[in-house]
Amino acid sequence: MNGNNPKNQEPLLRVKDLTVEYPACRGRKVHAVSGVSFDLARRETLGLVGESGCGKSSLARAIMQLPKPTAGKVILDGDDLAACDPVRLRILRSRFQMIFQDPASSLNPSRTVGASIEAPLLAMGHHGREERTRQAKVMMAAVGLDPERHYGRRPHQLSGGQCQRVAIARALMTNPRLLVCDEPVSSLDVSVQAQILNLLREVRGEYGLSMLFIAHDLAVVKNIADRVAVMYLGRLCEVAQCEDFYRAPAHPYSMALLDAVPRPDPRHLLPATGMLPGELPSAIDPPSGCRFRTRCRRAEALCAMECPELREIAPGHKVACHFPTFVKDL
């Protein structure tokens, strides 16, 4: 890496005002992602957390241009992906890859492990068959698969953790700069989850990757991410360095998410009353003002009238709330 190159000082990824809407019945719209902006630095891992249905996968797919977002910019290394034509996008695709939640169904069941891992190279028109196989086997060893034993296997002959290793190997084949991981460990056992988290940490260092790591468990995010972004009903609530976030979370929703993390401590009991009263509102007709207000214990009249902007309350610590918790309140 050349430290003097001004391009290297720029964030690898800039997401600006990203909006994803899906058509719903009677001409209405599902507001899955609404005006989300954030940067991702080179070699940085951003953890994105939120409840199921809050738009995490929609955001990830929009970054991947699968499909293109309804509005907004996705600037990767200076190229606005959302504005690229299909030819240019295909060339750029090798730079950003994705790993999905359900390891088994993200692999083609009729393809062997080897063929799955080689597919991205083939799609880019690279190399002869022998060279592809050689590279695939090197990558398999790097992610903890046995190149000889597993190369010819099919997904149903592998465990969930092994399928996820195949997905990681496949994503790394094109030497990407950005890895978008959509809940890569949510369907795995704790013991396998630990193996995959360690593997991701290892390959991230080795390949100099930036990662967008999606999860619903803040303890998992703390383990792998440098920075955290909390999402609720299509909007970002809070963005901060891990250090600051876990020491002094400021958004009421972030606190509810922290309270929900299971603690391996028999003396720790969760708050007996519901931490999050009510239900996740519909994304078709989100609440006015602050979208969290229907479940927020701190909500006041202002919250229904004005949507709180994501603003900085401390260096690098942004919160979208009219009444955030400041460190001195703790």
Place this chain on the structure above:
Amino acid sequence: MTAAFDRHLLVAEDISVHIPSGGGTVRAVDRVSLSLERGKTLALVGESGSGKSMLCRAILGIPPGRAATRGRIIFGERDLAQLPEKELNAIRGREIGVVLQNPMSSLNPVLKVGWQIAEPMLRHLGISLLKARERAVELLGAVGIPRPAERVDCYPHQLSGGMRQRVAIAIALACDPQLLIADEPTTALDVTVQAEILNLLGRLQMERRMAMILVSHDLGVVAGRAHETAVMYAGRIVEQAPTVILFDQMRMRYTRALFDSIPRLDAPSGQPLASIGGQLPDLAAELQGCRFAPRCRRAEDRCFAEEPPLVADGLEDHRFACWFPCEPGISVTPPGPLLPKRIMS
């Protein structure tokens, strides 16, 4: 009947579940004994494939296809293993309720949820349709579903994953069972929904003085939620103790490894997790010695040759199976609060 049977609602002795399969007989559960007192919760913890679900199915008398179940299952005063299918059917759904991991697979997609809650009451309690519907609304309210009177007429697909699991719990509770078996009731759910469902189960269990078997692959989920915890590995129980004692002094090395692999809020960020390498042994093979030996950092020759017995060492109700156990008495839970005290005003 001995005194133990008076206190205990469920006593399972020497349960084995052997499943014939292509590569030989899979010993999914191998000589497991456990007991459960009335109104108490027993947690069953172990990684995927360790035999937790098969043990539950053996207790319920619903092992898969060609499986052979052995052992005695004393529930109340009856041996379930000896009962004819008809009587067993009358017990399941009435005296024993079941909640499974995937609510979609236990709910009928084409029936309104009200019907599905009413059905076991109509079958087992013989109450009127009107009364059953009334109780269904009550139950939906009891499991924390807002606007229950409207929700009885919903179909499962109209509800979120967490709501569906609440409906599944309402069905399991319909006939006021004495025992609830919850097999990974929150594994498919978000942490927030998981916390709510676990709180709900704990509350219902206390209010109704039900006994509960709570199954999970995550020690973090059962801490603070079960009186007793049993850890399963490769078809065997390898450690069992009152939950507080188990977390204070984990002796068996697998329990400790499972505990160490949990990402924690109170751990510094960015540290590699102590993961367990390798995989469960092939349960169709002839297994010798400690089943965890191939993955255990402490294993010695003896571990590969002789199976350690599940016995107490010191505390009578803390049993574990390990030749070279972790030191006793060392609290594994770091002192002090896990997070700064926060105010939710």
